Amino acid sequence: MQKKFVPFAVAVLAILLILFAHIGARLTASAPAFTFAEAEREVYLTFDDGPSTVVTNRILDALNEENVKATFFIVGERVHGREETLKRIAAEGHTLGVHSNTHRYDEIYASDKAFLQDVSACAAIIEATAKVKPRVYRFPGGGKHKKKAELLRGMGYEIVFWNAVCGDEEIPNADSATLVQTAIDTAKGKRKVVLLCHDSAPHVPTAEALPEIIRHFRAEGYAFKAF
Ligand SMILES: [Zn+2]
Secondary structure (H helix, E strand, C coil): CCCCHHHHHHHHHHHHHHHHHHHHHHHHHHCHHHHHHHHHCEEEEEEEEECCCHHHHHHHHHHHHHCCCCEEEEEHHHCCCCHHHHHHHHHCCCEEEEEECCCCHHHHCCCHHHHHHHHHHHHHHHHHHHCCCCCEECCCCCCCCHHHHHHHHHCCCEECCCCEECCCCCCCCCCHHHHHHHHHHHHCCCCEEEEEEECCCCCHHHHHHHHHHHHHHHHCCCEEECC
Protein backbone atom coordinates (compact mmCIF):
# COMPACT_ATOMS: atom_id res chain seq x y z
CA MET A 1 0.00 0.00 0.00
CA GLN A 2 1.37 3.43 -0.97
CA LYS A 3 1.87 6.07 1.73
CA LYS A 4 -0.84 8.49 0.56
CA PHE A 5 -3.49 5.75 0.61
CA VAL A 6 -3.06 5.04 4.33
CA PRO A 7 -5.09 8.06 5.65
CA PHE A 8 -7.72 7.36 2.98
CA ALA A 9 -8.01 3.71 4.04
CA VAL A 10 -8.28 4.72 7.71
CA ALA A 11 -11.05 7.20 6.86
CA VAL A 12 -13.02 4.57 4.88
CA LEU A 13 -12.60 2.07 7.72
CA ALA A 14 -13.85 4.64 10.24
CA ILE A 15 -16.93 5.40 8.14
CA LEU A 16 -17.67 1.70 7.77
CA LEU A 17 -17.30 1.13 11.52
CA ILE A 18 -19.73 3.97 12.31
CA LEU A 19 -22.17 2.60 9.73
CA PHE A 20 -22.02 -0.96 11.13
CA ALA A 21 -22.40 0.29 14.70
CA HIS A 22 -25.50 2.21 13.65
CA ILE A 23 -27.06 -0.76 11.83
CA GLY A 24 -26.08 -3.06 14.70
CA ALA A 25 -27.80 -0.81 17.26
CA ARG A 26 -30.98 -0.74 15.16
CA LEU A 27 -30.98 -4.53 14.78
CA THR A 28 -30.52 -5.08 18.51
CA ALA A 29 -33.25 -2.58 19.35
CA SER A 30 -35.77 -4.21 17.01
CA ALA A 31 -34.98 -7.84 17.70
CA PRO A 32 -35.70 -8.71 21.34
CA ALA A 33 -37.45 -11.89 20.12
CA PHE A 34 -34.18 -13.58 19.16
CA THR A 35 -34.33 -15.71 22.31
CA PHE A 36 -37.89 -17.04 21.79
CA ALA A 37 -36.77 -20.31 20.17
CA GLU A 38 -35.07 -21.43 23.39
CA ALA A 39 -38.06 -20.65 25.62
CA GLU A 40 -40.45 -22.54 23.34
CA ARG A 41 -38.87 -25.95 23.91
CA GLU A 42 -40.65 -28.12 26.46
CA VAL A 43 -40.32 -31.65 27.76
CA TYR A 44 -42.89 -33.73 29.59
CA LEU A 45 -41.37 -36.58 31.62
CA THR A 46 -43.94 -39.38 31.92
CA PHE A 47 -43.76 -42.60 33.93
CA ASP A 48 -46.06 -45.55 33.27
CA ASP A 49 -46.95 -48.78 35.08
CA GLY A 50 -46.26 -47.76 38.69
CA PRO A 51 -46.39 -47.25 41.51
CA SER A 52 -43.58 -49.50 42.69
CA THR A 53 -41.93 -49.21 46.06
CA VAL A 54 -38.25 -48.74 45.24
CA VAL A 55 -38.20 -47.32 41.69
CA THR A 56 -41.04 -44.81 42.05
CA ASN A 57 -39.53 -43.40 45.24
CA ARG A 58 -36.08 -43.15 43.68
CA ILE A 59 -37.59 -41.33 40.70
CA LEU A 60 -39.40 -38.95 43.08
CA ASP A 61 -36.11 -38.31 44.90
CA ALA A 62 -34.40 -37.41 41.60
CA LEU A 63 -37.27 -35.15 40.49
CA ASN A 64 -37.16 -33.43 43.87
CA GLU A 65 -33.42 -32.94 43.69
CA GLU A 66 -33.72 -31.34 40.24
CA ASN A 67 -36.94 -29.45 41.07
CA VAL A 68 -38.82 -30.95 38.11
CA LYS A 69 -42.50 -31.95 37.92
CA ALA A 70 -43.59 -35.06 35.99
CA THR A 71 -46.66 -37.13 35.13
CA PHE A 72 -47.30 -40.67 36.45
CA PHE A 73 -49.75 -42.99 34.67
CA ILE A 74 -50.90 -45.39 37.35
CA VAL A 75 -51.88 -49.05 37.34
CA GLY A 76 -54.70 -49.24 39.92
CA GLU A 77 -53.98 -52.80 41.12
CA ARG A 78 -50.40 -51.84 41.97
CA VAL A 79 -51.47 -49.15 44.45
CA HIS A 80 -52.40 -51.72 47.14
CA GLY A 81 -49.60 -51.70 49.74
CA ARG A 82 -48.04 -48.64 48.08
CA GLU A 83 -50.62 -46.06 49.09
CA GLU A 84 -47.97 -43.83 50.66
CA THR A 85 -46.02 -43.74 47.41
CA LEU A 86 -49.13 -42.71 45.47
CA LYS A 87 -49.86 -39.98 48.02
CA ARG A 88 -46.25 -38.81 47.81
CA ILE A 89 -46.52 -38.35 44.00
CA ALA A 90 -49.48 -36.02 44.45
CA ALA A 91 -48.10 -34.27 47.54
CA GLU A 92 -44.91 -33.35 45.71
CA GLY A 93 -46.83 -31.62 42.94
CA HIS A 94 -46.71 -34.26 40.18
CA THR A 95 -49.68 -35.25 38.06
CA LEU A 96 -51.47 -38.57 38.56
CA GLY A 97 -53.01 -40.03 35.42
CA VAL A 98 -54.99 -43.18 34.66
CA HIS A 99 -53.17 -45.94 32.77
CA SER A 100 -55.21 -49.04 33.63
CA ASN A 101 -56.52 -50.95 36.56
CA THR A 102 -55.12 -54.33 35.52
CA HIS A 103 -52.78 -53.62 32.56
CA ARG A 104 -54.04 -56.89 31.02
CA TYR A 105 -54.66 -56.01 27.38
CA ASP A 106 -57.03 -58.93 26.65
CA GLU A 107 -59.36 -57.75 29.42
CA ILE A 108 -59.08 -53.99 28.91
CA TYR A 109 -59.72 -54.04 25.18
CA ALA A 110 -62.32 -56.86 25.20
CA SER A 111 -65.18 -54.35 24.77
CA ASP A 112 -65.97 -50.67 25.29
CA LYS A 113 -67.80 -51.60 28.47
CA ALA A 114 -64.81 -53.52 29.85
CA PHE A 115 -62.53 -50.66 28.83
CA LEU A 116 -64.55 -48.02 30.65
CA GLN A 117 -64.85 -50.23 33.74
CA ASP A 118 -61.07 -50.57 33.79
CA VAL A 119 -60.59 -46.80 33.52
CA SER A 120 -63.16 -46.07 36.23
CA ALA A 121 -61.70 -48.65 38.63
CA CYS A 122 -58.23 -47.12 38.31
CA ALA A 123 -59.56 -43.56 38.64
CA ALA A 124 -61.53 -44.54 41.77
CA ILE A 125 -58.39 -45.96 43.45
CA ILE A 126 -56.40 -42.80 42.65
CA GLU A 127 -59.18 -40.57 43.93
CA ALA A 128 -59.76 -42.55 47.12
CA THR A 129 -56.05 -42.78 47.95
CA ALA A 130 -54.49 -39.49 46.82
CA LYS A 131 -57.66 -37.34 46.95
CA VAL A 132 -57.15 -36.04 43.43
CA LYS A 133 -59.39 -36.59 40.44
CA PRO A 134 -57.29 -37.78 37.49
CA ARG A 135 -57.91 -35.93 34.21
CA VAL A 136 -55.22 -37.41 31.96
CA TYR A 137 -55.09 -40.90 30.46
CA ARG A 138 -52.60 -43.04 28.56
CA PHE A 139 -53.56 -46.18 26.62
CA PRO A 140 -51.79 -49.35 27.80
CA GLY A 141 -49.61 -50.54 24.94
CA GLY A 142 -50.12 -47.27 23.06
CA GLY A 143 -52.21 -46.99 19.88
CA LYS A 144 -54.79 -44.40 18.89
CA HIS A 145 -58.04 -46.30 19.75
CA LYS A 146 -60.12 -43.59 18.11
CA LYS A 147 -63.52 -44.59 19.47
CA LYS A 148 -62.30 -45.23 23.00
CA ALA A 149 -60.38 -41.95 22.93
CA GLU A 150 -63.60 -40.17 22.01
CA LEU A 151 -65.44 -41.82 24.91
CA LEU A 152 -62.70 -40.72 27.30
CA ARG A 153 -62.65 -37.16 26.00
CA GLY A 154 -66.40 -37.09 26.56
CA MET A 155 -65.68 -37.95 30.20
CA GLY A 156 -63.25 -35.03 30.42
CA TYR A 157 -59.97 -36.89 30.01
CA GLU A 158 -57.02 -35.61 28.02
CA ILE A 159 -55.33 -38.48 26.16
CA VAL A 160 -51.55 -38.41 26.37
CA PHE A 161 -49.37 -40.15 23.79
CA TRP A 162 -45.57 -39.94 23.51
CA ASN A 163 -43.00 -39.00 20.88
CA ALA A 164 -39.76 -40.08 22.56
CA VAL A 165 -38.70 -43.02 24.74
CA CYS A 166 -35.86 -43.76 27.14
CA GLY A 167 -36.04 -47.36 25.92
CA ASP A 168 -36.56 -49.04 29.28
CA GLU A 169 -39.28 -51.33 27.85
CA GLU A 170 -38.10 -51.39 24.23
CA ILE A 171 -34.46 -52.39 24.82
CA PRO A 172 -34.05 -55.57 26.91
CA ASN A 173 -31.77 -55.15 29.97
CA ALA A 174 -30.67 -51.64 28.95
CA ASP A 175 -28.26 -49.97 31.37
CA SER A 176 -28.69 -46.37 32.46
CA ALA A 177 -26.18 -45.00 29.90
CA THR A 178 -28.18 -46.65 27.10
CA LEU A 179 -31.40 -45.14 28.47
CA VAL A 180 -29.89 -41.63 28.59
CA GLN A 181 -28.64 -41.96 25.00
CA THR A 182 -31.97 -43.37 23.77
CA ALA A 183 -33.86 -40.46 25.34
CA ILE A 184 -31.48 -37.99 23.67
CA ASP A 185 -31.67 -39.73 20.27
CA THR A 186 -35.46 -40.15 20.14
CA ALA A 187 -36.11 -36.56 21.34
CA LYS A 188 -33.67 -35.00 18.90
CA GLY A 189 -35.07 -32.09 16.87
CA LYS A 190 -38.44 -32.05 18.71
CA ARG A 191 -39.61 -28.79 20.28
CA LYS A 192 -42.26 -30.53 22.38
CA VAL A 193 -41.02 -33.81 23.80
CA VAL A 194 -43.25 -36.29 25.64
CA LEU A 195 -40.80 -38.85 26.97
CA LEU A 196 -42.07 -42.32 27.86
CA CYS A 197 -40.39 -44.03 30.84
CA HIS A 198 -41.54 -46.68 33.32
CA ASP A 199 -41.44 -46.72 37.11
CA SER A 200 -42.59 -50.30 37.66
CA ALA A 201 -40.43 -52.64 39.77
CA PRO A 202 -37.74 -53.84 37.31
CA HIS A 203 -36.80 -50.35 36.14
CA VAL A 204 -33.97 -49.42 38.51
CA PRO A 205 -31.79 -48.22 35.56
CA THR A 206 -34.54 -45.70 34.68
CA ALA A 207 -34.23 -44.12 38.12
CA GLU A 208 -30.43 -44.13 37.72
CA ALA A 209 -30.63 -42.50 34.27
CA LEU A 210 -33.11 -39.79 35.27
CA PRO A 211 -30.72 -37.15 36.69
CA GLU A 212 -28.63 -37.21 33.52
CA ILE A 213 -31.72 -37.14 31.28
CA ILE A 214 -32.94 -34.06 33.18
CA ARG A 215 -29.53 -32.36 32.92
CA HIS A 216 -29.46 -33.01 29.16
CA PHE A 217 -32.83 -31.35 28.49
CA ARG A 218 -31.97 -28.49 30.84
CA ALA A 219 -28.70 -27.86 28.99
CA GLU A 220 -30.64 -27.86 25.70
CA GLY A 221 -32.91 -25.09 27.02
CA TYR A 222 -36.08 -27.18 27.53
CA ALA A 223 -38.70 -26.17 30.09
CA PHE A 224 -40.06 -29.08 32.16
CA LYS A 225 -43.82 -29.51 32.16
CA ALA A 226 -46.38 -31.87 33.66
CA PHE A 227 -49.82 -32.55 32.20
ZN1 LIG B 1 -48.09 -49.65 30.50
